[in-house]
Amino acid sequence: MSTAEPTVIEITAAPIDLNALQRAVTTPRDGAVVLFTGTVRGQTGDVETIQLEYEAYTEMALAKLRQIAEEMRARFPLIHGIALVQRVGAMEVGEPTVAVVVSASHRGDGAFEAARYGIDRLKQIVPIWKKEVRPDGSAWVEGDYMPAVGD
Amino acid sequence: MSTAEPTVIEITAAPIDLNALQRAVTTPRDGAVVLFTGTVRGQTGDVETIQLEYEAYTEMALAKLRQIAEEMRARFPLIHGIALVQRVGAMEVGEPTVAVVVSASHRGDGAFEAARYGIDRLKQIVPIWKKEVRPDGSAWVEGDYMPAVGD
Amino acid sequence: MKVKLFATLKERAGAPEIVLQGAATTVAEVRQRIAEQYPHLAALAARSIVAVNHQFAFDADPVHPDDEIALFPPVSGG
Amino acid sequence: MKVKLFATLKERAGAPEIVLQGAATTVAEVRQRIAEQYPHLAALAARSIVAVNHQFAFDADPVHPDDEIALFPPVSGG
Numbered sequence: 340m341s342t343a344e345p346t347v348i349e350i351t352a353a354p355i356d357l358n359a360l361q362r363a364v365t366t367p368r369d370g371a372v373v374l375f376t377g378t379v380r381g382q383t384g385d386v387e388t389i390q391l392e393y394e395a396y397t398e399m400a401l402a403k404l405r406q407i408a409e410e411m412r413a414r415f416p417l418i419h420g421i422a423l424v425q426r427v428g429a430m431e432v433g434e435p436t437v438a439v440v441v442s443a444s445h446r447g448d449g450a451f452e453a454a455r456y457g458i459d460r461l462k463q464i465v466p467i468w469k470k471e472v473r474p475d476g477s478a479w480v481e482g483d484y485m486p487a488v489g490d
Numbered sequence: 491m492s493t494a495e496p497t498v499i500e501i502t503a504a505p506i507d508l509n510a511l512q513r514a515v516t517t518p519r520d521g522a523v524v525l526f527t528g529t530v531r532g533q534t535g536d537v538e539t540i541q542l543e544y545e546a547y548t549e550m551a552l553a554k555l556r557q558i559a560e561e562m563r564a565r566f567p568l569i570h571g572i573a574l575v576q577r578v579g580a581m582e583v584g585e586p587t588v589a590v591v592v593s594a595s596h597r598g599d600g601a602f603e604a605a606r607y608g609i610d611r612l613k614q615i616v617p618i619w620k621k622e623v624r625p626d627g628s629a630w631v632e633g634d635y636m637p638a639v640g641d
Numbered sequence: 642m643k644v645k646l647f648a649t650l651k652e653r654a655g656a657p658e659i660v661l662q663g664a665a666t667t668v669a670e671v672r673q674r675i676a677e678q679y680p681h682l683a684a685l686a687a688r689s690i691v692a693v694n695h696q697f698a699f700d701a702d703p704v705h706p707d708d709e710i711a712l713f714p715p716v717s718g719g
Numbered sequence: 720m721k722v723k724l725f726a727t728l729k730e731r732a733g734a735p736e737i738v739l740q741g742a743a744t745t746v747a748e749v750r751q752r753i754a755e756q757y758p759h760l761a762a763l764a765a766r767s768i769v770a771v772n773h774q775f776a777f778d779a780d781p782v783h784p785d786d787e788i789a790l791f792p793p794v795s796g797g
Contacts, residue, residue: 357508357525365584367532372586373605374508374525377797380595381518393796396725396789399773400796425796433516435523437797444531451606454524458597458797466770466789467796468726479727482793486768486775528719544718547647547711550695551718576718588719609719617692617711618718619648630649633715637690637697 344412347422347440348404350395350467355426355435364420369442372420373450375458376439381432389472393427393436396466400425403465411441411457415449418442423457425467436469437461464490495563498573498591499555501546501618506577506586515571520593523571524601526609527590532583540623544578544587547617551576554616562592562608566600569593574608576618587620588612615641642706644675647713650685668693669700671710689714720784722753725791728763746771747778749788767792 347363361372379391404423411421422440430436439457441450463484470479498514512523530542555574562572573591581587590608594601614635621630642661646654659682661674668691676683691698692711704710720739724732737760739752746769754761769776770789782788 357512361508361527361529361586362584365529367583368534369584370529370531370534372527372529374527375597375602376512376523376525377597378512378516378521378523378593380521383519383521383595394726395796396723396770396791398787399770399789402773432518433513433520435512442529444534446526446528446606446609451526451602455597455602462794462797464775464794465796466725466791466794468792469795470726479730479792480795481727482795484793488775488777490775545648546718547645547692547713549709550692550711553695613716613719615697615716616718617647617713617716619714620717621648630652630714631717632649633717635715639697639699641697 345420346408347424348401348408349424350397350400351424351426352428353426355424355438357435357438360422360424360438360440364422364440364442366419366442368444369419370444371446371448371450372440372442373454374438374440375454376435377437377458379430379432379434379436387474388432389474390429390431391436392429392470392472393425394468395425395427399466404461407457407460407465410460411453414456415453417444417448418450418453423461425461425465427467496571497559498575499552499559500575501548501551502575502577503579504577506575506589508586508589511573511575511589511591515573515591515593517570517593519595520570521595522597522599522601523591523593524605525589525591526605527586528588528609530581530583530585530587538625539583540625541580541582542587543580543621543623544576545619546576546578550617555612558608558611558616561611562604565607566604568595568599569601569604574612576612576616578618642710644671645709645711647711649714650682650689650712653682653685654679665704667700668698668702668704671704675712686712720788722749723787723789725789727792728760728767728790731760731763732757743782745778746776746780746782749782750778753790764790
């Protein structure tokens with residue numbers, strides 16, 4: 340990976356700034372940037388969420404985000420910049436909790452597919468947990484993916 | 491379409507603000523937002539671009555953007571908010587020129603596919619043209635899509 | 642009958658709009674009038690797109706005197 | 720030997736870390752020590768994930784006294 344292919348990896352308590360991430364990943368060769376952002380969903384069917392509180396095993400989460408960026412580059416060799424940012428702490432409904440950003444020269448160069456792959460993997464292997472605050476109390480949400488050898 | 495499903499359609503000379511667009515399309519039911527942004531590519535192979543200058547047939551472009559939003563909703567019925575924004579005027583390398591933003595409850599609800607469809611259609615049927623400013627002069631770029639009946 | 646021009650066509654014409662003399666009742670006739678009355682636009686116009694009232698229009702489509710007619714090259718937005 | 724805890728496990732233990740008495744040379748032994756020495760964590764621990772030095776670890780994997788060991792539920796980031 341050359342310095343012309345930026346990789347931004349962050350676990351942060353600060354609000355996610357999509358404009359800044361777009362600028363950070365875009366190289367002069369890029370004409371297309373795909374950004375995925377997860378947000379705090381306030382309504383899931385009839386269930387209301389007020390707030391999500393995220394906790395990370397920071398050192399391992401950073402290592403796993405770096406691993407995901409490598410997996411993305413291996414699978415989608417035409418992409419250039421990558422940003423993988425997870426916010427931690429308390430977040431309100433509508434706020435971005437995570438961002439997966441990918442740049443490429445053209446929209447058909449795999450940026451859409453790489454961003455989708457990145458968020459799928461992030462939800463599988465990055466040690467982050469969320470506690471949901473509902474009108475009737477709060478509870479930890481558990482994922483259902485069990486890591487396999489090589490994850 | 492209910493008011494709970496925002497549709498933002500704009501042809502504007504102002505810089506594109508991805509954070510504002512994310513907020514504009516995200517409803518309380520949404521946990522996933524996909525943003526595509528086109529940027530001014532400075533290098534295409536050995537060819538250098540300094541600036542792009544966009545011109546629109548504004549009234550028709552707005553009508554076509556509205557049509558694309560309807561096509562997206564028809565094809566991807568689980569998506570919620572949509573923003574289709576084209577910036578016009580002069581833009582520098584790295585700057586966002588266009589944004590296609592889609593929200594949905596979950597990342598598997600078609601937001602990635604709808605955003606890809608939206609940018610593909612925008613490049614086919616929305617009357618916008620760009621003039622490329624290169625070190626050796628400037629020239630209008632022409633698309634190669636000819637509209638079909640029903641476009 | 643007025644025809645709006647964009648991009649290369651506007652630049653070649655030196656104006657954002659041209660006026661056609663004589664009636665045209667179809668898109669094909671509009672194209673023909675342009676070729677006759679603005680010969681320096683003829684080559685470009687031949688591979689350009691016609692829109693009537695903000696919708697793409699094809700040779701057999703009708704045009705009326707108060708329609709908004711536009712001529713432009715294949716689009717390249719995004 | 721110390722074991723870092725996260726999410727539900729941290730909450731149940733009332734601390735971000737527990738200390739295991741006696742040696743454990745494999746991940747399976749770590750799990751066994753936790754079940755013996757922290758019975759109120761046993762049920763949760765049985766369906767939790769073990770990481771050694773920031774990598775997922777499985778029952779047969781070795782552990783060394785200076786490894787960073789962590790126990791946590793299936794992840795739910797994003």
